[in-house]
Amino acid sequence: MLNLCIETKRLKKINKDYASIDSVLKWILVTCFGYTGYRNAKFGQIQVHERITETSRELLTQIKEMAENIGYGVLHGIVDCLLVIG
Known part of the structure; x- marks a missing residue:
């Protein structure tokens, strides 16, 4: 599902018809x-939820460090975005 989401993000830049598919996939995820x-x-598992948030936190930390290494400052980060200044 995630790979399909990544592919539709790429395709919507070429063909705007993919924008609605991209939006639907985003909301499913x-x-x-x-x-x-x-x-x-019934089918949820807190361990899955925790692993998703752990991965997100790790990626945000890596991206924050990358931004700082090339001279940007990070003002704030939350869930899936960083507020960068530079």
Whole structure:
């Protein structure tokens, strides 16, 4: 699913018809992520939710360090974005 999402992001730059597919895939992934952390979820597992947030945190830290190494400052970071100044 994630690979399909990455591919549609690439394709929507070439053909705008892929923008709606990209949006649908994004919301499916967002919903799945939220469901994994819901304590009453029939099929959710908190370990999956924790691993997703751990990976996100690791990636944001790496990107923050990359930005700082090339001279940018990082003002703030949350969930899936960094506010960079430079």
